[in-house]
Amino acid sequence: MTTFADQALEEQIAQWRAYVRRRQGLHGPDVEELEGHLRDQLAALTEAGLTGDEAFLVAVKRMGNLDALSREFASEHSERLWKQLVMAPDADDQANTSYSEMLVVLGLAVAAALAVKVPALFGIPLNPDDDLPRFYVRNACLFVFPLLTFYFVWKRGLNFVSALWLALPFAAGAVFANIYPFHTRGDTEFLTALHLPIALWLAVGFAYARGRWFADGGRMNFVRFSGEWVIYYVLIALGGGVLTSFTFMMFRAIGMNPAWFVAAWLLPCGAAGAVIIGSWLVDAKQSVIENMAPVLTRLFTPLFTVLLLAFLATMAWTGSPINVKREVLIGFDLLLVLVVGLVLYAASARDPQAPPDFFDGLQLLLVVSALVVDGVALAAIAARISEFGFTPNRVAALGENLILLINLAWSAWLYACFLRHRGSFAALERWQIAYLPVYSIWAALVVIAFPPIFGYR
Amino acid sequence: MDLSKDLVAASATPLVLAILAEGDSYGYAIIKRVTELSGGHLQWTDGMLYPVLHRLERQGHVAAKWSASENGRRRRYYRITREGRAQLAAQRQQWQVVDGTLRGIWMKECPA
Numbered sequence: 001m002t003t004f005a006d007q008a009l010e011e012q013i014a015q016w017r018a019y020v021r022r023r024q025g026l027h028g029p030d031v032e033e034l035e036g037h038l039r040d041q042l043a044a045l046t047e048a049g050l051t052g053d054e055a056f057l058v059a060v061k062r063m064g065n066l067d068a069l070s071r072e073f074a075s076e077h078s079e080r081l082w083k084q085l086v087m088a089p090d091a092d093d094q095a096n097t098s099y100s101e102m103l104v105v106l107g108l109a110v111a112a113a114l115a116v117k118v119p120a121l122f123g124i125p126l127n128p129d130d131d132l133p134r135f136y137v138r139n140a141c142l143f144v145f146p147l148l149t150f151y152f153v154w155k156r157g158l159n160f161v162s163a164l165w166l167a168l169p170f171a172a173g174a175v176f177a178n179i180y181p182f183h184t185r186g187d188t189e190f191l192t193a194l195h196l197p198i199a200l201w202l203a204v205g206f207a208y209a210r211g212r213w214f215a216d217g218g219r220m221n222f223v224r225f226s227g228e229w230v231i232y233y234v235l236i237a238l239g240g241g242v243l244t245s246f247t248f249m250m251f252r253a254i255g256m257n258p259a260w261f262v263a264a265w266l267l268p269c270g271a272a273g274a275v276i277i278g279s280w281l282v283d284a285k286q287s288v289i290e291n292m293a294p295v296l297t298r299l300f301t302p303l304f305t306v307l308l309l310a311f312l313a314t315m316a317w318t319g320s321p322i323n324v325k326r327e328v329l330i331g332f333d334l335l336l337v338l339v340v341g342l343v344l345y346a347a348s349a350r351d352p353q354a355p356p357d358f359f360d361g362l363q364l365l366l367v368v369s370a371l372v373v374d375g376v377a378l379a380a381i382a383a384r385i386s387e388f389g390f391t392p393n394r395v396a397a398l399g400e401n402l403i404l405l406i407n408l409a410w411s412a413w414l415y416a417c418f419l420r421h422r423g424s425f426a427a428l429e430r431w432q433i434a435y436l437p438v439y440s441i442w443a444a445l446v447v448i449a450f451p452p453i454f455g456y457r
Numbered sequence: 458m459d460l461s462k463d464l465v466a467a468s469a470t471p472l473v474l475a476i477l478a479e480g481d482s483y484g485y486a487i488i489k490r491v492t493e494l495s496g497g498h499l500q501w502t503d504g505m506l507y508p509v510l511h512r513l514e515r516q517g518h519v520a521a522k523w524s525a526s527e528n529g530r531r532r533r534y535y536r537i538t539r540e541g542r543a544q545l546a547a548q549r550q551q552w553q554v555v556d557g558t559l560r561g562i563w564m565k566e567c568p569a
Contacts, residue, residue, distance in 0.1 A: 029523075030507065033484065033533045036526075037503060040485035064502030072508035076515070 004042070009052040013038065020066060025074030038063060098284070104154060108147050109276040113269035115143045126264050136268070138177045138189060141197035144275040145204055146170045151276060152207035155283065169203040173447070180451040187392045188451040195396075198443035201226070202436075219433040224348050225282055227293030227341075232278040240270050294349030301342050301359070301366055308369035315376070322380040329397040332377040336404035339370040343411055344432050352426040356419045364415040367408050374405060392454040396446050403442055407435050460499060469501070469509050471552060474545040477519060477537040483526075484510065484533070510535055518544050 004010055013035065020031050038059050045055035120126060124135050146167070153163045173196055182189035208225060209218030244262055251258040322328065346363055378401065414431055417423035476482060476490050484506055491499055513519045518541035526532035537545070
C-alpha cells in the first residue's frame with residue numbers, strides 16, 4: 001500500500017478512517033487492514049489515470065456499504081460487542097501508563113488490606129469472637145480513605161506537598177474517633193462509626209476533584225463517581241461472598257474450620273482492598289461502559305413513585321396511623337436518602353439544556369409524595385417525642401430528616417419552576433451539588449459534638 | 458452477467474482457499490486475482506472479503522500475520538493451513554458433484 005503525495009487525498013483517507021473507526025464491530029487492526037486495501041485500490045486507480053477524487057469515490061464505492069460491512073464484522077467477532085472491562089485497552093500508547101497505574105492500584109489495595117491488620121501488631125487484635133470489634137468499627141473508614149485519597153492525588157497529578165492539607169480531616173477523624181471515652185455498646189459510639197465515613201467522604205471528594213471542588217463540574221463528577229463506586233463495590237462484595245462460601249465449603253470438606261481466617265483476614269482485608277479496586281474500576285472505566293446509577297434511577301423512579309402513592313392512598317383509605325416504633329424514624333430517613341439519591345442521579349445524567357419531559361414530571365411527583373409521606377411520619381413521631389425522650393440516636397435521626405426535608409422541599413420548588421418554564425434545570429443541579437457539603441458537615445457535627453453532649457452514652 | 462448474492466457467498470470460501478493454495482497473499486491481491494480468474498464476471502464488494510478471511514482464520518483454515526509490504530506500511534498476509542487444504546479438497550468434491558449434476562441435466566435438454 002502506498003502513501004500519497006496528494007495532500008487532499010490523504011485527508012480524505014484520514015476522514016474515511018475516522019468514520020470507519022466509529023463502527024462498533026470494527027477494531028483498530030481491521031481498520032488498518034481495510035485502509036491498506038483502500039490505498040492499494042487507490043494506487044491502482046490513479047495509475048490507470050483517474051484523479052485523486054475520482055479514484056477515492058470509486059475505491060470507497062467498491063469497498064461497499066459500511067453498515068453491512070460492520071454488521072458482517074460484528075457477527076464474525078460477536079465478542080467485541082461486549083465491552084471488556086479489565087482487558088487491555090486497544091490503544092498501544094496508553095498501555096504503559098495503565099500498567100503503572102495497575103501497579104499503584106494493586107499496591108494501594110494490598111496496603112489497605114494490610115492496614116486493617118496493623119492495629120493487631122499494637123495489641124488490638126481483630127477478635128472473631130467479639131460480636132462487635134469496637135475499635136475497628138469506629139475506625140473502619142480510616143483504614144482505607146487516606147489511601148483512596150492518596151490514589152486520587154497521584155492519579156490527578158496533584159502536588160503531594162500542597163495536597164498535605166488533605167491529611168488534616170483524616171487526622172482529625174482519627175482523633176475524634178479515639179479520644180472519647182465511649183461507654184460499651186453506647187449509641188454515640190455507633191453514631192460516630194456511622195457518620196465518620198460520611199464526613200470524610202468529602203475529603204476524598206476534594207482529592208477526586210483535583211482540589212478544584214468549585215470548578216469544572218467537579219462535584220457532579222464526584223456524585224457520579226460515588227454512585228458508580230457503590231455499584232462496583234456491591235458487585236465485588238457479591239463475588240467476595242461466593243469466594244467466602246467456597247472457602248467454607250472446601251475446608252470443611254477436609255474437616256477444618258476456616259472461620260477464624262475468614263473473620264480475621266478474608267472479610268476485613270477484602271472489604272478494605274475492594275474500596276481501592278472499586279474506585280479504580282470506576283475511574284478507569286467511566287467511558288467504557290454506560291453508567292449504571294442513572295439507569296437504575298430511571299428504572300426505580302416510577303416504581304418508588306407508585307409505592308409512595310399506593311402507601312398514601314392506603315393510609316388515607318384505611319385511616320390506620322403509622323405505628324411509631326424505634327426504627328420508624330430511621331426508616332423514613334432512609335426513604336428520604338433514597339429519594340434524594342434518585343433526584344441526584346437523575347440530575348447527573350440529564351442534559352441541563354433539554355426542555356422538561358415526562359420523566360421530570362414523574363420526579364416532581366416522587367419528591368412531593370415523599371415529602372407528604374415524611375410529613376405524616378414526622379407528625380406521628382412528634383406527637384410521641386416527649387414519651388421517647390431525646391436520645392442521641394433520635395436527635396441524629398431527626399437532624400438528618402430535617403436536612404433531607406429542606407433539600408427535597410426546595411428541590412420540589414425548583415422542579416415545579418422548571419416544569420412551568422419559569423426556571424432552568426441547571427438551578428436544580430446547582431442546588432443539589434451546593435447542598436452536598438451539608439451532609440458531611442452535619443456528620444462531622446455528630447462525630448465531634450454528640451459524644452460529649454450525650455455523655456458518651 | 459451478475460451472479461446471485463447467494464452463489465457469490467457460497468463460492469467465496471473455495472475461491473479464497475484455492476487462491477491461497479497458489480501462494481500466500483493479502484486482501485487486495487486476492488480480489489484482483491478473483492476478477493482476473495472470472496474475467497470480471499465475479500464482482501465482490503471489496504470490504505466483504507475481510508469478514509470471510511477472518512472467519513476462515515477463526516476456523517483454522519488460514520493463518521494470518523502482519524508483515525511489512527514493499528512500501529513500508531504493514532500488511533496482513535494470509536496463508537492456507539493444512540486444515541485449509543483439507544477443507545479445500547472437500548469443497549472441491551462438493552462443487553464437482555453440483556457441477557456434474559447440472560451438466561448432466563443440461564446436456565440432455567439441449568444436446569448442442
